[in-house]
Amino acid sequence: MNEFPETIYEARRWLQSGRISSVELTELYLERIRQLEPNIHAFLHVDEAYALTQARLADERRAAGEDTPLLGVPLAIKDIITVQGMPATAASRILEGFYPPYEATVVRKLREQGGVFLGKANTDEFAMGWSTENSAFGVTYNPWGRQRVPGGSSGGPAAAVAAGEAIAALGTDTGGSVRQPASWTNTVGLRPTYGRVSRYGVIAFASSLDQVGPMTRTVRDNAILLEAIAGRDPRDSTTFSRPVPPYSQQLEGGVTGMRFGLPREYLTEDVHPGIRKATINAVEQLRQLGAQVEETSLPHTAYGMPVYYLIATAEASANLARYDGVRYGYSAKAPDLQENYKRTRGHGFGPEVKRRILLGTYALSQGYYDAYYLKAQKVRTLIRSDFDAAFEQFDALVAPVAPIPAFRIGEAPTDPVALYLLDALTLPSALAGVPAISVPAGFVEEEDELLPVGIQFIGRPLDEATLFRIAYAFEQATQYGAHRPAV
Amino acid sequence: MNRLTPEQVQHIAELAKLELTADEVERYATDLSAILEYAQQLQEVDTDHIPPTASVLPLKNIMRADQPEPGLSPEEALANAPERENGYFKVHAVLEGSQ
Numbered sequence: 329m330n331e332f333p334e335t336i337y338e339a340r341r342w343l344q345s346g347r348i349s350s351v352e353l354t355e356l357y358l359e360r361i362r363q364l365e366p367n368i369h370a371f372l373h374v375d376e377a378y379a380l381t382q383a384r385l386a387d388e389r390r391a392a393g394e395d396t397p398l399l400g401v402p403l404a405i406k407d408i409i410t411v412q413g414m415p416a417t418a419a420s421r422i423l424e425g426f427y428p429p430y431e432a433t434v435v436r437k438l439r440e441q442g443g444v445f446l447g448k449a450n451t452d453e454f455a456m457g458w459s460t461e462n463s464a465f466g467v468t469y470n471p472w473g474r475q476r477v478p479g480g481s482s483g484g485p486a487a488a489v490a491a492g493e494a495i496a497a498l499g500t501d502t503g504g505s506v507r508q509p510a511s512w513t514n515t516v517g518l519r520p521t522y523g524r525v526s527r528y529g530v531i532a533f534a535s536s537l538d539q540v541g542p543m544t545r546t547v548r549d550n551a552i553l554l555e556a557i558a559g560r561d562p563r564d565s566t567t568f569s570r571p572v573p574p575y576s577q578q579l580e581g582g583v584t585g586m587r588f589g590l591p592r593e594y595l596t597e598d599v600h601p602g603i604r605k606a607t608i609n610a611v612e613q614l615r616q617l618g619a620q621v622e623e624t625s626l627p628h629t630a631y632g633m634p635v636y637y638l639i640a641t642a643e644a645s646a647n648l649a650r651y652d653g654v655r656y657g658y659s660a661k662a663p664d665l666q667e668n669y670k671r672t673r674g675h676g677f678g679p680e681v682k683r684r685i686l687l688g689t690y691a692l693s694q695g696y697y698d699a700y701y702l703k704a705q706k707v708r709t710l711i712r713s714d715f716d717a718a719f720e721q722f723d724a725l726v727a728p729v730a731p732i733p734a735f736r737i738g739e740a741p742t743d744p745v746a747l748y749l750l751d752a753l754t755l756p757s758a759l760a761g762v763p764a765i766s767v768p769a770g771f772v773e774e775e776d777e778l779l780p781v782g783i784q785f786i787g788r789p790l791d792e793a794t795l796f797r798i799a800y801a802f803e804q805a806t807q808y809g810a811h812r813p814a815v
Numbered sequence: 816m817n818r819l820t821p822e823q824v825q826h827i828a829e830l831a832k833l834e835l836t837a838d839e840v841e842r843y844a845t846d847l848s849a850i851l852e853y854a855q856q857l858q859e860v861d862t863d864h865i866p867p868t869a870s871v872l873p874l875k876n877i878m879r880a881d882q883p884e885p886g887l888s889p890e891e892a893l894a895n896a897p898e899r900e901n902g903y904f905k906v907h908a909v910l911e912g913s914q
Contacts, residue, residue, distance in 0.1 A: 425895075426895050427894065427895060429887050429891040429892065429894060429895075430887075522871050522872065523871075523872050523874070536869065536870050536871070562879055565874075565876070565877040566870070566872055566874065568874075628860070630856075631856070631857060631860065633853075634850075634853055634854035634856065634857050635857065637850060637854070638854060645831060649831075649832075652832075653897060654896075654897070654904055654906055655895070655896060655904055656895035656896065656897075657895070657897070658897075659897035659898070661897070661898075663907070664907050664908075665906055665907040665908075665909050666832075667834075668907060669832040670832050670833060670834040671834045673831075673832055673833050673834070674833050674834030674835060675834070677833070679839075682833055682835070682839070682843070683843060683846055683847075685831050685833060686824065686827050686828065686831060686833070686843055686847060687847055687850060687851075689827050689830050689831040690819075690827050690847065690851075693827065693830060699858075700851075700854065700857075702867055703857050703858070703860075703862065704854075704857060705867030705868050705869060706860075706862035706865045706866070706867045706868075707857055707860050707862060707865075708867070708868040709862075709865050709866060709867065709868040710860065710862070710865060712868060712871060743849065744846045744849055744850055745849050745850060745853045748850070759871075760871060761871030761872070789871075
C-alpha cells in the first residue's frame with residue numbers, strides 16, 4: 329500500500345473508508361507541489377485557498393452521502409482550458425492577467441462531480457509546440473531526465489501527473505499534444521474521438537482538430553476521467569449525442585482474438601531504434617495475450633505533416649485574430665488603432681505562434697488557397713480513408729507515439745521541417761478524428777538516462793471502450809507504468 | 816517553388832496584423848519557404864475526384880431553440896478590458912476628425 333493515494337481509483341477508496349479527507353489529500357498534494365515545483369515547474373498558477381475550499385465542499389458532500397469517483401480528488405488543468413476564478417493565459421503574454429468570465433464545460437462537469445482544482449498547468453503557447461519551451465512563462469522540466477523537456481504541448485499536466493503533484497489532469501490534443509507528453513513521462517494520455525468531448529471554454533487553436541483529453545497514471549483512471557467529461561454539450565455543436573459508455577466498468581476482457589494492424593509507415597528509419605524495439609516488444613506482448621497482429625499500410629501517412637501544418641495554421645490564424653488588445657489581454661497602447669493591433673500582436677505573441685499565424689494566413693490568402701489549404705483538405709479526406717479502410721480489417725492499430733524520446737532543453741531541431749516532423753506519428757489520427765491512447769511501453773537509454781517511451785493504440789471513431797480494454801490489458805501485463813521517477 | 820521574399824512576408828504580416836522586426840521578417844521568410852517547399856509534395860497526390868474534408872464529423876447543422884438566456888453583465892464583460900470608459904471598451908478614433 330502506498331503512503332498516499334496516487335490514483336483516482338485509490339483516492340476514492342481512501343476517501344470512502346475515511347482514511348483520509350479531501351482536505352488532507354489536497355493539503356498533501358499542495359505540499360508536494362511546494363516541494364517539487366522549484367525543480368519541475370509544471371504549474372503556471374497554483375491557488376491553495378481555492379483548492380482547499382473545493383476540498384472542504386467535497387468533504388461536506390461526502391458527509392451528506394455523496395460518493396462519486398472524482399469527489400474530493402485533486403486535479404491539474406492545462407492553462408488553455410478555462411476555470412472560473414483562475415487566470416487563463418494559454419502560456420501567452422497576450423493573455424497575461426486574463427480571468428475568464430465563464431468556464432469550460434469539461435471543468436464545470438468536473439466541478440459538479442466534486443473534483444478539486446489545484447491550479448493551471450504549463451503548456452506551449454496556445455498549445456503550439458512539443459516541449460513547453462514555447463511557454464511565455466518558462467519551461468517545465470521532465471521528472472524523468474536531467475534538463476529534459478516533458479513533451480508538449482500538454483507538458484505541464486504530464487509532468488504534474490508523473491511527479492505526483494496532481495492525481496490526474498486534463499490536457500488538449502490538436503496534433504498529439506496529450507499523447508506525446510504522456511509517452512515522454514510514463515503516463516497515460518488519451519486523445520478522444522473528435523466530438524466526444526466538448527470544446528466550449530477551451531481556448532481555440534485549430535477548431536477542426538482540438539480535443540480535450542485525460543492525462544493519468546493508469547488506464548483505469550483515464551477511463552474514469554473520460555467518463556466524467558465526455559458527452560453532448562448544447563454549447564458545442566460539434567459534440568456527439570451518443571451516450572457515454574461506462575468505460576471504467578469495461579476494462580476487463582482482454583485482447584484475445586482481437587486483430588491489430590501495425591502500419592509500416594510508423595516504423596521508418598526516422599524512428600529511434602529503441603522506440604522501434606519497444607514497439608516490436610509491444611506487438612509481441614499483444615500476441616502473447618492472444619491477439620493477432622499483422623503488418624499493414626496507411627499509404628497517406630507521410631502527407632500528414634504538411635496537411636496538418638496547413639490546416640491547423642489556417643484555422644489558428646483565424647482563431648487568433650480575436651487577440652486585438654481591445655477587449656482583454658495585453659494591449660501595446662499604440663497611438664492609433666491599426667498600430668495598436670499590430671504592436672499588441674507583434675509583442676504579445678511568441679515566435680512559434682507568429683510563425684504559424686503567418687503560415688496559416690499565407691495558406692488562406694488569395695492565389696494560394698487552392699494550392700495549399702484546399703489541397704490539404706482533400707488529402708485530409710484520403711488520410712481519413714486510410715483509417716476507414718484499416719478499421720474494416722482491424723480492431724485497432726498499434727504504433728509508436730513519437731519518433732524520439734524526450735530531448736534536452738534547448739536541443740529541439742532548429743530546422744522547422746525537422747521540428748514539425750516530430751509530430752508525424754500523431755498527426756494522421758488527429759486529422760482523421762479517430763481516438764488514440766498512449767500507454768507506457770518501456771524505457772530507452774540515452775546518455776546514461778532511462779527515458780520512458782509510449783505505445784499508441786488507435787481505434788475506430790467513438791470506440792474508446794475498445795482502446796481502454798486494450799490499454800488496460802497491455803498495462804496489466806507489462807506494468808511499465810508502475811515505475812515512478814525519482815523526484 | 817520560389818523562396819518567399821521579405822516583401823511577401825511583410826505583406827502577410829500586414830494581413831495578419833502582426834508587427835515584425837526586420838530580423839523576424841528575414842527569419843520567417845526562410846522558415847516559411849522551407850515549410851512550403853516541403854508541402855509541395857502534396858501536389859503529387861491525385862485529388863481530382865476527392866472532396867475536401869473541412870470537418871471529420873458526420874453531423875449536420877445542429878440548431879437549438881432560440882430562447883434568450885442570461886448573458887454576461889456589462890461589469891463581467893468589461894472586467895478584462897485594457898481601457899474602458901462609461902461602461903464601454905475604449906478604442907482609438909477610427910474616423911478622421913473624430914476624437
